[in-house]
Amino acid sequence: MNYNFVITREDWSLHRKGEVDQHRHKEKVREAIKQNLADIVSEESIILSDGRRVVKVPIRSLEQYRFSYDSRKQKHAGQGDGKSKVGDVLGSDPQQAPGKGPGAGEEPGQDYYEADVTIDEIEQIVFEDLSLPNLEEKKNKKLASETVEFRDVRKYGIQSNVDRKRTILEVLKRNALNGNPGIHGITPEDLRYKTWEIVPKFESSAVVLAMMDTSGSMGPFEKYIARSFFFWMVRFLRTKYENVEIVFLAHHTEAKEVTEEEFFTKGESGGTRCSSVYQLALDLINTRYPKDDYNIYAFHFSDGDNLTSDNEKCIRLIDQLLVKCSLVGYGEIEGPYYYTSTLNSFYKRITHSRFVSVSIRDKNGVYPALKSFFKNSDQKGGVSS
Amino acid sequence: MSDPVLLEMQQLEAAIPKMMEIARQFKLDFYPMRFEICPGEIIYTFGAYGMPTRYTHWSFGKSYHRMKTQYDYNLSRIYEMVINSDPCYAFLLEGNTIIQNKMVAAHVLAHCDFFKNNAYFSHTNPQDIIETMAVAAARFRQYEMVHGQQKVESFIDAVMSIQEHIDPHQSIRKRELQHDKSGCCNKKDNSPYDDLWKLDQSGHGCQCQGQCPSKQGKHPPQPEKDLLLFILENAKGLEEWQHDVISTLRDEMFYFWPQMRTKIMNEGWATYWHLRIMREMDLSEVESIEFAKMHAGVILPSRSSINPYFLGLKMFEDIEKRWDNEFGEGAGKEKIYEIREIDNDVSFLRNYLTKELVEDLDLYLYRKVGHDWKVVEKNWEKVRDHLVNSMTNAGFPVILAEDGDYGRRGELYLRHVFEDKELNIKYLEKTLVHVFSLWNRPVHLETKIDNKVALFSFDGEKGSRKFV
Numbered sequence: 115m116n117y118n119f120v121i122t123r124e125d126w127s128l129h130r131k132g133e134v135d136q137h138r139h140k141e142k143v144r145e146a147i148k149q150n151l152a153d154i155v156s157e158e159s160i161i162l163s164d165g166r167r168v169v170k171v172p173i174r175s176l177e178q179y180r181f182s183y184d185s186r187k188q189k190h191a192g193q194g195d196g197k198s199k200v201g202d203v204l205g206s207d208p209q210q211a212p213g214k215g216p217g218a219g220e221e222p223g224q225d226y227y228e229a230d231v232t233i234d235e236i237e238q239i240v241f242e243d244l245s246l247p248n249l250e251e252k253k254n255k256k257l258a259s260e261t262v263e264f265r266d267v268r269k270y271g272i273q274s275n276v277d278r279k280r281t282i283l284e285v286l287k288r289n290a291l292n293g294n295p296g297i298h299g300i301t302p303e304d305l306r307y308k309t310w311e312i313v314p315k316f317e318s319s320a321v322v323l324a325m326m327d328t329s330g331s332m333g334p335f336e337k338y339i340a341r342s343f344f345f346w347m348v349r350f351l352r353t354k355y356e357n358v359e360i361v362f363l364a365h366h367t368e369a370k371e372v373t374e375e376e377f378f379t380k381g382e383s384g385g386t387r388c389s390s391v392y393q394l395a396l397d398l399i400n401t402r403y404p405k406d407d408y409n410i411y412a413f414h415f416s417d418g419d420n421l422t423s424d425n426e427k428c429i430r431l432i433d434q435l436l437v438k439c440s441l442v443g444y445g446e447i448e449g450p451y452y453y454t455s456t457l458n459s460f461y462k463r464i465t466h467s468r469f470v471s472v473s474i475r476d477k478n479g480v481y482p483a484l485k486s487f488f489k490n491s492d493q494k495g496g497v498s499s
Numbered sequence: 500m501s502d503p504v505l506l507e508m509q510q511l512e513a514a515i516p517k518m519m520e521i522a523r524q525f526k527l528d529f530y531p532m533r534f535e536i537c538p539g540e541i542i543y544t545f546g547a548y549g550m551p552t553r554y555t556h557w558s559f560g561k562s563y564h565r566m567k568t569q570y571d572y573n574l575s576r577i578y579e580m581v582i583n584s585d586p587c588y589a590f591l592l593e594g595n596t597i598i599q600n601k602m603v604a605a606h607v608l609a610h611c612d613f614f615k616n617n618a619y620f621s622h623t624n625p626q627d628i629i630e631t632m633a634v635a636a637a638r639f640r641q642y643e644m645v646h647g648q649q650k651v652e653s654f655i656d657a658v659m660s661i662q663e664h665i666d667p668h669q670s671i672r673k674r675e676l677q678h679d680k681s682g683c684c685n686k687k688d689n690s691p692y693d694d695l696w697k698l699d700q701s702g703h704g705c706q707c708q709g710q711c712p713s714k715q716g717k718h719p720p721q722p723e724k725d726l727l728l729f730i731l732e733n734a735k736g737l738e739e740w741q742h743d744v745i746s747t748l749r750d751e752m753f754y755f756w757p758q759m760r761t762k763i764m765n766e767g768w769a770t771y772w773h774l775r776i777m778r779e780m781d782l783s784e785v786e787s788i789e790f791a792k793m794h795a796g797v798i799l800p801s802r803s804s805i806n807p808y809f810l811g812l813k814m815f816e817d818i819e820k821r822w823d824n825e826f827g828e829g830a831g832k833e834k835i836y837e838i839r840e841i842d843n844d845v846s847f848l849r850n851y852l853t854k855e856l857v858e859d860l861d862l863y864l865y866r867k868v869g870h871d872w873k874v875v876e877k878n879w880e881k882v883r884d885h886l887v888n889s890m891t892n893a894g895f896p897v898i899l900a901e902d903g904d905y906g907r908r909g910e911l912y913l914r915h916v917f918e919d920k921e922l923n924i925k926y927l928e929k930t931l932v933h934v935f936s937l938w939n940r941p942v943h944l945e946t947k948i949d950n951k952v953a954l955f956s957f958d959g960e961k962g963s964r965k966f967v
Contacts, residue, residue, distance in 0.1 A: 118531035118586075119519065121511055123504070133540070179929035180660045181896050181944075183920045186867060189875065191886055193800040193809070194861040202874040204802055204865055 143231065148239050155240060155484070156342045156477035160233065233349075240481070241350055244488040262310045271307025280306035319357040320409040322348060323398065323439075325391045327416035329366045330383040336447045340415040341378050342480045343445060350488060351411065361398060365391035367421075371398075388420045388457065392431035399438050410439040413487075418446040418456030425460045436466050443487050444471040508536065510597050514780070515604055521779045522608045526836065527772065529611035530625070531586040534604065538593045545580050545590060554636040554655075554747075581607045583614040583758065585625040598789045601780070602773055609772035613765050616840050619757040628754060635747045642740045654741055657933035658748050663895045664726035665752050667760075717903035722914065726934075727752075729900040735909065736939045745937070759893040760843045767811015768839055770798065774812075803872075805862070805886070813860060814851055844890045852886070854879040888918075896922060898944070911938045915946035922946050924955075928964075931957040 147154055154160070192204070267277060282297060284304040289295055324344050326332070344360070351358045362377035363369055366384045369391035395412055403410060412435055420428065435442050446458040461471045472483040515534065522529070580590040589607040591600045614620050624631070643651045723729045727749040731742065758765070777790055798809040818838065819831030838847065856862075857879035864876035864885055876882060897916040905912040911934070915922060927944060934942045934957075941958040945967075952967045 119515060119534065120532070121508060121515065121534040121536070123508060123536040177926075177929070178656075178659065179926050179933065180663070181898055181915070181930050182923050182926050183896060184923040187921055189864045189866040189885060190803065191805050191882065191889070192802045192863060192865055192874075193805060194802060194863060194874075196861045198861050198863050198874050198877065200863075200874055200877055204872040204874065206871045 144235070144239065147231065147236060151240060152478040152481045154236065155346060155481040156339070160236065161338070161342045161345050237349060237353075240346060240484070241353065243485055244350055262312060264308050264310045266309045266311060267306050268309050269303075269306065271309050275308045277306045277308045319407060320351050320359070320411060320440075321403050322351065322358065322360045323363060323395045323410060323412040324360055324377065325363045325365065325369075325395060325412065325414040326377060327366070327386055327388065327391075327414075328364045328377075328380060328382045329386045329417075329419075331386075331417045331419055332415075332447075336415075336417060337378055339447050339474055339477065339480060340445070342477070343415070343474075343483060344413070346480070346484055347411070347413065347487070350484075363391050363394055363398075365394070369394040386416065386420050387424045388414070388416060389424050389427040389431055392428060392435060396431065396434055396438075399435075405438045411441050411443075412439050413441075413443040413445065415445045415447065416457060417448075418458050420457045425457065428457070429460070429464060432461075432464060432469065433466075436468055440468065441487065442466075442469050444469075445483060446471070446473045448473055448475045507597055507600075511536075511591075511600060511604070514597075514601050517780065518601070518605050518608065518776050521776050522605075522612075522772070525772065525775065527609060527612040529587060529608055529615055530584075532608070532611065533586050533588045534591055534607075535588065536591045536593055536600075542580050542590050542592050545582075554632075554639040581610045582629070583620060583623055583625055583754075584628050585615075587611040587614070587625075588629070596789065598782075598786050599793060602777060602790055602793055605776040606769045606773040608776070609769040610765060612772075613761070613768050613839055617757070617761060617764075617843075618841055619761060619843055623754050623757060632751070638743060638747075642744070646740065651740075651744075653936070654744060655748075657936045658727070658745050660930045660933040661726050661898075661937075662748050662752050663893065664724065664898055665728070665749055665756070666723075666725035667753070667756050669725060669728075719900070719903075722899035722901045724897065724899055725749075726898060726900055726913070729903065730934075730937050733903040734938050737937075756893065757843075760845070760890070763805075763807040763811045763814075763844045764839065764842060764847050765811070766807040767813075767815050770794075770808045770812040771815045771835075800860075803865075810860070813856065814847070817853070817856055818851055845887055848883060848890070849887045852883045857882050896920070905943065909940045911940065911942040913942065913944045915944060917947040921948060924948070927955060928957070928962050931955060931962060935959055 194202075267280060281300065281304050284306060285297055285300050286295070288301075288304060289298070322344070326337075326340055348358060348360060360374070362372050362374055364372045364377055364380070364382075365386075365388070366382045367387040367390060371394070372380070391414065399405065399410060432442060432444075444457065444461055446456060458471055458473055461469075464471075470487050470489075472479075472486055474480060474483050511534070515532075519532070582588045587607075589604070589611075591603055595603065614623075614625065639651065639655075717733055719729075727745055731737075731745050731749070737745075774794065782790060798806060798812060800806050800809050815835050815838075819835055821831070822834040823829070823831035838851075842850075862879075862882050863874045864882055865872055865874045867873075868875070876885070899914050899916060900911065901914050902910075902912040904910070913934075927946070931942055931944055941956060943954055943956045945952065945954050947953065948966075953964055954967055955964045956962065
């Protein structure tokens with residue numbers, strides 16, 4: 115019998131349909147990220163990512179909605195190994211995450227879509243609106259070093275800088291044009307020389323003085339806000355400087371330098387004297403981080419409940435810091451209680467262009483805070499969110 | 500082409516006619532076959548789109564990405580991809596071994612037989628479907644160029660949100676209506692190009708200026724299940740291209756609908772036959788072992804869901820055995836051929852999922868109790884009824900359009916036919932937003948939450964809900 119069939123194997127290498135739509139999908143993910151930056155910037159999976167390159171970011175706007183049943187309230191069918199009875203537990207899910215059950219794949223309902231994005235991609239989007247202010251001041255000759263870069267090729271130069279390869283190429287060209295191909299007869303016109311240019315290379319080091327109030331009123335939430343902020347701050351500075359160091363200074367009534375771990379986790383109790391940490395910062399700048407070698411960014415987080423008698427001293431110290439630092443910032447994390455005179459209201463008296471104070475109420479406030487700290491220099495400062 | 504690839508193709512070229520001969524001897528009846536060997540990305544593309552020539556949409560990109568990621572990480576493999584078309588296109592994964600592809604080919608022959616013979620597929624136009632979809636995709640690209648990608652994409656998003664709300668029995672209904680009224684809308688498609696001519700005409704596609712008797716109108720005597728049709732006929736302010744998009748997606752759903760209603764039968768049928776066909780092929784010991792492993796993987800049961808390959812296979816074998824026992828050898832085979840012609844999953848399960856099967860296969864129902872997922876039901880009737888129910892309307896809730904002029908303000912009133920399952924509230928609220936963008940006036944949905952009648956609405960700016 116004659117069977118009507120064909121087997122073929124075409125060249126599919128140009129078939130881009132899946133790729134094209136996937137690209138479009140990636141674009142949508144990007145748009146969604148941009149629209150939800152406030153949420154994403156403080157997303158735990160990023161802040162606590164420990165350096166992993168690809169993170170899962172829940173994106174709630176890419177769901178395809180339809181009229182569907184609420185699967186959490188329903189029964190589902192499954193198949194056992196022969197000995198199942200009523201009451202058998204198939205799986206357990208202590209975290210109340212929607213739809214997690216035994217086995218992957220056809221599970222009842224995930225409420226949101228998780229996109230795999232690399233931190234670099236998110237960075238790009240987050241940093242689009244951030245810029246390093248006060249760059250003009252860095253053109254200070256003292257801060258710039260000169261380097262020599264070989265960037266150019268010219269017809270004249272020093273004999274020792276002859277670019278042999280390019281010269282031979284010129285010979286070949288000329289001979290071919292004359293109808294006489296080959297490498298022979300090098301004339302002076304063929305010679306090519308490598309030449310250098312003097313390029314000013316701007317300072318390549320920055321240091322972040324991270325200061326945090328670790329008195330009893332700064333709980334894990336407040337610490338997390340601070341952590342999110344510093345996470346992005348450091349990453350951003352790393353794109354601008356070759357070398358970024360962070361120094362962690364924690365204080366209550368007294369200040370001391372701590373490790374990163376302690377900075378973000380340890381809580382103290384007791385009162386708050388912010389001037390202690392500013393003083394410590396100044397001391398460190400004078401001893402370890404001379405202004406000529408480092409670009410200094412100082413940022414202090416607190417809940418604002420400072421010893422009132424200390425406030426004047428804080429302002430004086432901040433003025434001193436402003437002389438040495440590229441940027442000084444103060445972030446106040448609003449707690450559940452309303453303080454009538456917090457540090458923030460006090461700092462409104464400081465009108466220096468390099469001082470920024472922000473007030474953050476919840477996770478969504480981190481991104482606006484970043485933006486106001488790293489704003490373009492033609493915008494006003496001192497924004498609260 | 501490199502040597503091993505050429506060798507593989509030659510082996511397949513030799514094996515496939517043998518399998519087709521064996522299949523024909525088993526009385527399987529399929530369209531002419533077109534097998535295509537292609538790389539993973541392609542198969543996953545088709546898997547995500549459902550059809551090789553379907554239009555472009557980001558959601559397909561999302562599915563493609565997910566499938567491909569799972570494939571790349573070796574989490575799952577699509578083995579087979581076959582399309583209900585005449586000639587029947589089947590795609591074999593390039594990286595498969597020769598035995599895997601042989602099994603896929605056998606499996607696919609049975610699928611093709613199912614597509615050709617099951618009654619629910621009779622109106623799916625297998626000869627034209629690929630071309631039709633390609634042409635539609637080209638039209639959509641054109642719209643994107645004229646109206647902008649964003650606009651077209653958001654509109655498609657909105658239509659897709661209610662795409663499954665069609666009435667698969669429309670052919671019966673139309674015949675009833677046409678029976679009593681003479682007049683313009685009796686025109687059936689006389690040529691394959693009628694749907695193109697209709698594009699020039701607005702609304703229902705005939706010249707009667709909306710006086711068609713078969714058009715339901717804004718106050719349908721019977722609530723309309725086909726939401727897409729209702730919107731097509733009654734929504735205000737839809738542009739020509741938007742009409743086309745709705746109409747095309749609706750046609751698409753009619754094409755895919757039978758596949759959605761016969762999943763268990765179809766996979767069971769194909770598994771049943773790939774087993775028998777492969778047994779007739781002269782496999783070496785090594786090949787037999789590899790085949791056995793593959794087959795075992797395909798029918799692996801799952802604790803959290805029903806494996807259609809497994810259930811379908813067991814049911815067909817059970818039916819064959821029972822009929823042979825009762826009516827003599829050969830009766831079983833006859834019976835299963837009959838079933839493959841006339842049944843769908845709902846009738847298949849309702850009639851043939853027996854107490855013995857439920858108990859032998861250890862099927863149960865489970866749900867979340869507190870923090871745990873627990874088995875809650877082992878009574879065979881309850882299990883069977885649950886399965887049958889969950890397949891009604893292909894698993895989608897039934898939403899009817901009751902009034903296109905609600906409140907005499909041109910608002911759309913939808914009602915969910917509530918039986919015992921509640922709707923996902925968050926989803927329905929977002930879907931109403933989509934429906935609004937199609938209807939262009941406020942929309943409402945009536946359903947039941949916690950045993951109380953609830954009315955959800957969206958007026959174009961914000962949603963609201965109240966308990967009636």
